[in-house]
Amino acid sequence: DIQMTQSPSSLSASVGDRVTITCQASQDISNYLNWYQQKPGKAPKLLIYDSSNLETGVPSRFSGSGSGTDFTFTISSLQPEDIATYYCQLYDNLQVTFGQGTRLEIK
Amino acid sequence: QVQLQESGPGLVKPSETLSLTCTVSGGSISSYYWSWIRQPPGKGLEWIGYVYYSGSTNYNPSLKSRVTISIDTSKNQFSLKLSSVTAADTAVYYCAWGYHWNAHYVWGKGTTVTVSS
Numbered sequence: 001d002i003q004m005t006q007s008p009s010s011l012s013a014s015v016g017d018r019v020t021i022t023c024q025a026s027q028d029i030s031n032y033l034n035w036y037q038q039k040p041g042k043a044p045k046l047l048i049y050d051s052s053n054l055e056t057g058v059p060s061r062f063s064g065s066g067s068g069t070d071f072t073f074t075i076s077s078l079q080p081e082d083i084a085t086y087y088c089q090l091y092d093n094l095q096v097t098f099g100q101g102t103r104l105e106i107k
Numbered sequence: 108q109v110q111l112q113e114s115g116p117g118l119v120k121p122s123e124t125l126s127l128t129c130t131v132s133g134g135s136i137s138s139y140y141w142s143w144i145r146q147p148p149g150k151g152l153e154w155i156g157y158v159y160y161s162g163s164t165n166y167n168p169s170l171k172s173r174v175t176i177s178i179d180t181s182k183n184q185f186s187l188k189l190s191s192v193t194a195a196d197t198a199v200y201y202c203a204w205g206y207h208w209n210a211h212y213v214w215g216k217g218t219t220v221t222v223s224s
Contacts, residue, residue: 001168034210036152043201043214044152055212087152091209094165096142096154 002026004090006099014107019075021102023088028068034089035064035073037082038101044087048073080106109134111202111215119196119222125189129202129215136160136178140208141185143176145198146217153198157208158185165208192222 003026013019023033031051036044046055048064051071061076075082083106088099115127129141143155156166158176166174170189178185189196199219203211 032209036211038152043217044211045214046210046212049210089152089154089210094208095167096209098152098154101151 001095002029002090002092002097004088004097004099006088006102008102009100010103010105012105012107013078015078015080017078019078019082019104021073021086021088023066023071023073023090023099025069025071025090029090029092031067032091033064033066033071034091035062036087036089037084038087039084078104078106109204109213111204111213113200113202113215113218115218115220117219117221119192119220120224121193121222122191125187125192125196125220125222127187127200127202127218127220129185129187131183131185131204135180136183136185137180140205141176141178142203142205142208142211143187144201144203144211144214145196146201147195147198155187155189155200157205159208194222196220197222 005024033051035048038044047058052064063074065072085101085103087101110132112130119125140157142157158164158178173190175188199217201217202215204213
């Protein structure tokens with residue numbers, strides 16, 4: 001099975017900051033990675049698919065990059081409404097695996 | 108716009124079978140992929156599996172022996188059955204939809220299932 005390591009597990013940043021979250025796969029998964037945002041008490045929301053494609057309606061301050069084993073999710077300028085937990089999700093061989101999540105807080 | 112709504116018992120006894128239904132509105136279930144994902148209290152997301160509109164399925168290997176996901180196109184619903192439940196199966200259960208099996212574009216609001224005697 002492919003393992004996914006997401007870091008950091010929690011993060012505190014100020015409004016306007018650039019925020020970066022990483023996910024590392026235990027083997028090459030090409031660009032088979034998505035990113036989700038989950039606000040407290042709500043269902044997750046797909047933000048980025050296939051590593052770098054912004055889902056329709058998602059603000060452009062969100063972006064994703066990477067291929068192979070190393071992936072990055074970035075918020076270019078943190079907004080108060082971005083407070084949430086973010087998950088990466090890999091897919092490979094008809095299996096889906098979520099990262100452990102990164103809890104993002106405002107300083 | 109497709110909308111999903113989970114339904115089923117909120118309390119299940121240990122060793123019994125958890126049964127949930129996801130009702131699809133705003134679109135037909137007769138295409139694409141339909142998934143179940145769960146989230147234990149205070150923890151991360153765990154993929155359970157999916158059913159394709161044709162009825163073919165694929166499950167998380169860690170749950171495969173206990174899981175059945177099925178689809179009823181006549182009712183625009185798909186279902187989850189998880190047998191021999193324990194307290195570790197206590198979670199919020201989400202149903203979700205995707206163009207393909209590998210991404211979940213639309214989610215239900217989730218339903219909390221507690222396993223307890």
